[in-house]
Amino acid sequence: MKWLYRLYQLAVSPVLLVLTVLTALAVTIGCTLFNAAWWSYYPGKLWSRAFVRLLLLPVKVEGREHMVADQSYVIVPNHQGAFDIFLVYGFLNRHFKWMMKSELRSMPLVGKACESADFIFVDQKGGPKAMQATHDHARNVLREGVSLVVFPEGARTWDGGMRPFKRGAFQLADELQLPLLPVTINGSFDVLPRWRGFNFVDWHPLRLTIHAPIEPSAQGADAERAAMREAFDVVHSALEEKYKSKKGIKGNKND
Helix, strand or coil, rough: CHHHHHHHHHHHHHHHHHHHHHHHHHHHHHHCCCCCCCCCHHHHHHHHHHHHHHHCHHHHEHHHCCCCCCCCCCCEEECCCHHCCCCCCCHHCCCCEEEEEEEHHHHHCCHHHHHCCCCEECCCCCCCHHHHHHHHHHHHHHHCCCCCECCCCCCCCCCCCCCCCCCHHHHHHHHHHHHEEEEEEHHHHHHHHHHCCCCCCCCCCCEEEEEECCCCCCHHHHHHHHHEEEEEHHHHHHHHHHHCCCCCCCCCCCC
Protein backbone atom coordinates (compact mmCIF):
# COMPACT_ATOMS: atom_id res chain seq x y z
CA MET A 1 0.00 0.00 0.00
CA LYS A 2 2.89 2.36 0.80
CA TRP A 3 4.39 1.97 -2.67
CA LEU A 4 1.00 2.41 -4.31
CA TYR A 5 0.61 5.69 -2.45
CA ARG A 6 4.06 6.78 -3.61
CA LEU A 7 3.19 6.00 -7.21
CA TYR A 8 0.09 8.11 -6.78
CA GLN A 9 2.23 10.98 -5.46
CA LEU A 10 4.43 10.79 -8.53
CA ALA A 11 1.32 11.02 -10.69
CA VAL A 12 -0.07 14.11 -8.94
CA SER A 13 3.24 15.89 -8.31
CA PRO A 14 3.10 17.85 -11.60
CA VAL A 15 -0.36 19.10 -10.62
CA LEU A 16 0.92 20.17 -7.18
CA LEU A 17 3.85 22.00 -8.79
CA VAL A 18 1.60 23.82 -11.25
CA LEU A 19 -0.79 24.76 -8.44
CA THR A 20 2.10 26.17 -6.41
CA VAL A 21 3.39 28.27 -9.30
CA LEU A 22 -0.07 29.56 -10.20
CA THR A 23 -0.84 30.41 -6.58
CA ALA A 24 2.42 32.32 -6.15
CA LEU A 25 1.76 34.27 -9.34
CA ALA A 26 -1.87 34.94 -8.38
CA VAL A 27 -0.87 36.30 -4.98
CA THR A 28 1.91 38.48 -6.39
CA ILE A 29 -0.18 39.94 -9.21
CA GLY A 30 -3.41 40.15 -7.21
CA CYS A 31 -1.82 41.96 -4.27
CA THR A 32 -0.09 44.39 -6.63
CA LEU A 33 -3.07 45.24 -8.84
CA PHE A 34 -6.22 44.43 -6.90
CA ASN A 35 -7.56 43.97 -3.36
CA ALA A 36 -4.47 42.98 -1.39
CA ALA A 37 -6.49 41.84 1.64
CA TRP A 38 -8.34 39.24 -0.45
CA TRP A 39 -5.45 38.10 -2.62
CA SER A 40 -3.02 37.78 0.28
CA TYR A 41 -5.18 35.13 1.96
CA TYR A 42 -7.67 33.24 -0.21
CA PRO A 43 -5.41 31.89 -2.99
CA GLY A 44 -3.08 30.46 -0.32
CA LYS A 45 -6.01 28.96 1.55
CA LEU A 46 -7.35 27.26 -1.60
CA TRP A 47 -3.86 26.06 -2.56
CA SER A 48 -3.34 24.53 0.89
CA ARG A 49 -6.70 22.75 0.82
CA ALA A 50 -6.04 21.42 -2.68
CA PHE A 51 -2.57 20.21 -1.67
CA VAL A 52 -3.94 18.22 1.29
CA ARG A 53 -6.94 16.87 -0.62
CA LEU A 54 -4.90 15.77 -3.62
CA LEU A 55 -2.61 13.86 -1.28
CA LEU A 56 -5.71 12.17 0.22
CA LEU A 57 -4.87 13.26 3.78
CA PRO A 58 -7.89 13.35 6.13
CA VAL A 59 -8.26 16.47 8.28
CA LYS A 60 -10.19 17.00 11.49
CA VAL A 61 -10.62 20.47 12.99
CA GLU A 62 -11.85 21.08 16.54
CA GLY A 63 -12.56 24.32 18.39
CA ARG A 64 -13.38 26.88 15.70
CA GLU A 65 -16.13 28.13 18.03
CA HIS A 66 -13.39 29.64 20.22
CA MET A 67 -12.59 32.29 17.59
CA VAL A 68 -14.54 35.56 17.73
CA ALA A 69 -15.30 37.37 14.48
CA ASP A 70 -13.30 40.57 13.85
CA GLN A 71 -10.94 39.87 16.75
CA SER A 72 -7.22 39.95 16.06
CA TYR A 73 -5.20 37.14 17.66
CA VAL A 74 -1.58 36.16 17.96
CA ILE A 75 -1.97 32.51 16.96
CA VAL A 76 0.64 30.14 18.40
CA PRO A 77 0.69 26.54 17.06
CA ASN A 78 3.27 23.84 17.67
CA HIS A 79 5.49 23.07 14.67
CA GLN A 80 5.57 19.36 13.83
CA GLY A 81 6.47 19.49 10.14
CA ALA A 82 6.14 21.08 6.73
CA PHE A 83 2.44 20.19 6.48
CA ASP A 84 1.66 22.51 9.39
CA ILE A 85 1.60 25.26 6.77
CA PHE A 86 -1.09 23.55 4.70
CA LEU A 87 -3.12 22.59 7.76
CA VAL A 88 -3.19 26.07 9.32
CA TYR A 89 -3.50 28.01 6.05
CA GLY A 90 -6.15 25.77 4.57
CA PHE A 91 -8.31 24.78 7.52
CA LEU A 92 -8.09 27.37 10.31
CA ASN A 93 -10.65 29.54 8.48
CA ARG A 94 -9.17 32.75 9.81
CA HIS A 95 -7.76 35.71 7.88
CA PHE A 96 -4.16 36.05 9.05
CA LYS A 97 -0.61 36.89 8.12
CA TRP A 98 2.38 34.64 8.66
CA MET A 99 5.48 35.57 10.63
CA MET A 100 8.38 33.72 9.00
CA LYS A 101 12.15 33.52 8.78
CA SER A 102 13.75 36.08 6.48
CA GLU A 103 15.54 33.28 4.61
CA LEU A 104 12.21 32.27 3.05
CA ARG A 105 12.16 35.55 1.14
CA SER A 106 14.74 34.08 -1.27
CA MET A 107 12.55 31.14 -2.34
CA PRO A 108 11.76 31.39 -6.09
CA LEU A 109 8.25 32.80 -6.70
CA VAL A 110 7.02 31.85 -3.22
CA GLY A 111 9.24 34.40 -1.47
CA LYS A 112 7.99 37.19 -3.73
CA ALA A 113 4.40 36.11 -3.15
CA CYS A 114 4.91 36.21 0.63
CA GLU A 115 6.43 39.66 0.36
CA SER A 116 3.54 40.88 -1.81
CA ALA A 117 1.06 39.45 0.71
CA ASP A 118 2.68 41.60 3.42
CA PHE A 119 3.78 38.63 5.49
CA ILE A 120 6.26 39.48 8.22
CA PHE A 121 9.86 38.37 7.79
CA VAL A 122 11.98 38.02 10.91
CA ASP A 123 15.67 38.80 10.61
CA GLN A 124 17.03 36.76 13.50
CA LYS A 125 20.54 38.08 12.96
CA GLY A 126 19.64 41.74 12.66
CA GLY A 127 19.73 42.60 16.35
CA PRO A 128 17.36 44.84 18.36
CA LYS A 129 16.80 47.31 15.51
CA ALA A 130 15.61 44.56 13.15
CA MET A 131 13.36 43.11 15.87
CA GLN A 132 11.81 46.52 16.48
CA ALA A 133 11.12 46.84 12.75
CA THR A 134 9.44 43.43 12.87
CA HIS A 135 7.22 44.51 15.76
CA ASP A 136 6.33 47.76 13.99
CA HIS A 137 5.32 45.79 10.91
CA ALA A 138 3.27 43.35 12.97
CA ARG A 139 1.54 46.21 14.80
CA ASN A 140 0.34 47.59 11.46
CA VAL A 141 -0.88 44.16 10.34
CA LEU A 142 -2.84 43.31 13.49
CA ARG A 143 -5.89 45.43 12.87
CA GLU A 144 -9.42 45.09 11.50
CA GLY A 145 -9.65 41.49 12.66
CA VAL A 146 -6.51 40.28 10.88
CA SER A 147 -4.48 37.87 13.00
CA LEU A 148 -0.85 36.77 13.03
CA VAL A 149 0.42 33.18 13.02
CA VAL A 150 3.77 32.58 14.72
CA PHE A 151 5.39 29.20 15.39
CA PRO A 152 6.85 29.99 18.83
CA GLU A 153 9.20 27.01 18.78
CA GLY A 154 11.03 28.82 15.98
CA ALA A 155 11.59 25.70 13.83
CA ARG A 156 10.13 22.27 13.13
CA THR A 157 10.71 19.56 15.70
CA TRP A 158 13.21 16.79 14.95
CA ASP A 159 11.44 14.09 16.94
CA GLY A 160 7.74 15.02 17.05
CA GLY A 161 7.93 16.46 20.58
CA MET A 162 7.51 20.13 21.39
CA ARG A 163 10.52 22.40 21.75
CA PRO A 164 10.58 25.26 24.30
CA PHE A 165 8.77 28.39 23.16
CA LYS A 166 10.67 31.55 22.28
CA ARG A 167 9.52 34.94 23.50
CA GLY A 168 8.84 36.90 20.29
CA ALA A 169 5.13 36.12 19.83
CA PHE A 170 4.43 36.66 23.51
CA GLN A 171 6.29 39.96 23.64
CA LEU A 172 4.16 41.15 20.74
CA ALA A 173 0.89 39.99 22.30
CA ASP A 174 1.86 41.64 25.58
CA GLU A 175 2.87 44.89 23.92
CA LEU A 176 -0.38 45.14 21.93
CA GLN A 177 -2.55 43.56 24.66
CA LEU A 178 -3.98 41.02 22.23
CA PRO A 179 -5.31 37.57 23.09
CA LEU A 180 -3.18 34.55 22.30
CA LEU A 181 -4.86 31.70 20.43
CA PRO A 182 -3.13 28.37 21.20
CA VAL A 183 -3.43 25.74 18.46
CA THR A 184 -2.32 22.11 18.62
CA ILE A 185 -1.24 20.22 15.50
CA ASN A 186 -1.20 16.42 15.47
CA GLY A 187 -0.09 14.17 12.63
CA SER A 188 2.07 16.47 10.56
CA PHE A 189 5.24 14.86 11.89
CA ASP A 190 4.04 11.46 10.65
CA VAL A 191 3.26 12.85 7.19
CA LEU A 192 6.65 14.47 6.60
CA PRO A 193 9.17 14.74 9.47
CA ARG A 194 11.89 17.37 9.32
CA TRP A 195 14.75 14.87 9.12
CA ARG A 196 13.42 13.42 5.85
CA GLY A 197 13.59 16.70 3.94
CA PHE A 198 11.14 17.30 1.11
CA ASN A 199 10.51 13.79 -0.08
CA PHE A 200 7.61 11.36 -0.40
CA VAL A 201 4.95 11.88 2.25
CA ASP A 202 3.30 9.16 4.32
CA TRP A 203 -0.45 8.88 4.64
CA HIS A 204 -1.59 9.91 8.11
CA PRO A 205 -4.61 11.80 9.51
CA LEU A 206 -4.10 15.43 10.44
CA ARG A 207 -5.81 17.14 13.36
CA LEU A 208 -6.01 20.83 14.25
CA THR A 209 -7.23 21.71 17.74
CA ILE A 210 -8.10 25.37 18.39
CA HIS A 211 -8.13 26.20 22.09
CA ALA A 212 -9.86 28.96 24.02
CA PRO A 213 -7.97 32.27 23.77
CA ILE A 214 -5.66 33.41 26.53
CA GLU A 215 -6.80 36.95 27.26
CA PRO A 216 -4.33 39.56 28.53
CA SER A 217 -4.80 40.11 32.26
CA ALA A 218 -1.80 42.33 32.91
CA GLN A 219 1.18 43.79 31.07
CA GLY A 220 4.91 43.46 31.50
CA ALA A 221 7.61 40.82 31.65
CA ASP A 222 5.93 38.69 34.33
CA ALA A 223 2.61 38.63 32.46
CA GLU A 224 4.43 37.77 29.24
CA ARG A 225 6.24 34.82 30.82
CA ALA A 226 3.04 33.57 32.46
CA ALA A 227 1.17 33.72 29.15
CA MET A 228 3.99 31.84 27.42
CA ARG A 229 3.95 29.06 30.01
CA GLU A 230 0.16 28.81 29.84
CA ALA A 231 0.17 28.68 26.04
CA PHE A 232 2.80 25.95 26.05
CA ASP A 233 0.85 23.88 28.57
CA VAL A 234 -2.41 24.24 26.63
CA VAL A 235 -0.87 23.29 23.28
CA HIS A 236 1.01 20.39 24.86
CA SER A 237 -2.13 19.08 26.59
CA ALA A 238 -3.86 18.20 23.30
CA LEU A 239 -0.90 16.40 21.74
CA GLU A 240 -1.25 12.70 21.07
CA GLU A 241 0.55 10.72 23.76
CA LYS A 242 3.44 9.72 21.47
CA TYR A 243 4.29 13.39 20.89
CA LYS A 244 4.19 14.49 24.52
CA SER A 245 7.42 15.42 26.25
CA LYS A 246 8.88 12.66 28.42
CA LYS A 247 11.16 15.17 30.17
CA GLY A 248 8.44 17.38 31.59
CA ILE A 249 6.90 20.57 30.30
CA LYS A 250 9.15 23.57 29.80
CA GLY A 251 7.19 26.57 28.61
CA ASN A 252 9.89 29.22 28.76
CA LYS A 253 13.15 29.04 26.87
CA ASN A 254 14.68 31.33 29.46
CA ASP A 255 13.38 29.58 32.61
